[in-house]
Amino acid sequence: MTLQQQIRANRWKTLLVVVSFAVLIVVFAAASAVFVGRAGAIGLLAFGAAYGLFAWWNAGRLVGGLTHAQPLEKRDDPELYRLIENVSIAAGLPATPPIYLIDDPAPNAFAAGSRPSSIYVGVTSGLRKLMPERELEAVLAHEISHIRNKDVRLMTLAAVLVGVIAIISDFAFRMAFFGGRGGGRDRNPLQLIAAIVAILLAPLAAVLLQMALSRRREYLADASAAAILNDPEAMALALRRLQLDTSEVQYADRATAHLFIESPTRAVRGSGAFLAGLFQTHPSLQARIEVLQEAGGFELPALPPGAPED
Numbered sequence: 001m002t003l004q005q006q007i008r009a010n011r012w013k014t015l016l017v018v019v020s021f022a023v024l025i026v027v028f029a030a031a032s033a034v035f036v037g038r039a040g041a042i043g044l045l046a047f048g049a050a051y052g053l054f055a056w057w058n059a060g061r062l063v064g065g066l067t068h069a070q071p072l073e074k075r076d077d078p079e080l081y082r083l084i085e086n087v088s089i090a091a092g093l094p095a096t097p098p099i100y101l102i103d104d105p106a107p108n109a110f111a112a113g114s115r116p117s118s119i120y121v122g123v124t125s126g127l128r129k130l131m132p133e134r135e136l137e138a139v140l141a142h143e144i145s146h147i148r149n150k151d152v153r154l155m156t157l158a159a160v161l162v163g164v165i166a167i168i169s170d171f172a173f174r175m176a177f178f179g180g181r182g183g184g185r186d187r188n189p190l191q192l193i194a195a196i197v198a199i200l201l202a203p204l205a206a207v208l209l210q211m212a213l214s215r216r217r218e219y220l221a222d223a224s225a226a227a228i229l230n231d232p233e234a235m236a237l238a239l240r241r242l243q244l245d246t247s248e249v250q251y252a253d254r255a256t257a258h259l260f261i262e263s264p265t266r267a268v269r270g271s272g273a274f275l276a277g278l279f280q281t282h283p284s285l286q287a288r289i290e291v292l293q294e295a296g297g298f299e300l301p302a303l304p305p306g307a308p309e310d
Contacts, residue, residue: 028202034195035199048164057115063259091141097147104124105125105129106245107127109261127139141224149220158210161210210281215281249264
């Protein structure tokens with residue numbers, strides 16, 4: 001599969017996940033109405049929409065606060081700014097996004113923000129020190145691809161939707177059992193059980209959809225970065241370097257993990273690995289490297305013995 005074919009395939013799969021989000025919200029609204037009545041369900045959705053708008057508008061600032069990212073002036077690192085300016089021009093962006101620095105030895109990077117004026121690229125000090133120029137440029141191209149492909153806004157929207165569903169699910173459950181059942185009084189037991197199951201599973205389903213969406217966008221950003229630089233090997237080498245480093249980003253959690261170029265927390269191994277894998281925000285680095293190798297027609301040297309494969 002060529003890089004362009006990979007990009008097109010991932011766009012269609014992304015559309016399917018976004019439609020699934022819309023279906024999930026409709027099902028959730030119907031389930032809420034069983035317990036709290038139509039007016040109650042509308043009230044919950046209105047509250048969720050207000051919360052979602054606030055979170056969306058302040059997404060970049062919230063992510064910066066959670067990750068302890070600080071604005072980096074061009075005069076402080078002109079070489080890094082030169083690289084991101086070159087990549088931004090090659091990608092056709094109308095303006096170069098600002099860079100934020102996270103003082104953390106773990107190598108990683110992300111893009112954040114919901115509006116063009118608030119979008120920025122964050123890099124850790126560890127990434128800046130670890131990556132040679134060719135690979136650092138590939139990492140920046142990956143993040144610029146997220147911006148050009150509107151992934152940053154899409155993933156911000158997904159995170160907001162997950163938060164909205166979780167909050168109003170909790171409200172609906174509490175209202176059903178502590179605030180009167182409203183429209184649920186005259187429902188038969190099977191309907192009530194189905195509604196309870198839907199309300200309890202909606203947040204879990206939303207998280208799984210977010211994870212699926214995030215994984216697809218990582219493949220797409222890898223392919224886009226390779227196309228921008230016309231150097232898929234550089235992207236694969238950067239991923240290999242990240243693969244060989246197993247350190248964790250200090251200020252990263254589930255709320256921001258999907259934004260990073262690789263999962264900022266260590267993968268669970270052993271008996272819980274399969275279940276934990278369902279909630280991983282990223283495909284394995286080895287899988288991403290193999291896709292780039294297949295599309296670019298090259299092969300990296302084998303991992304040294306004992307090296308991590310994820």
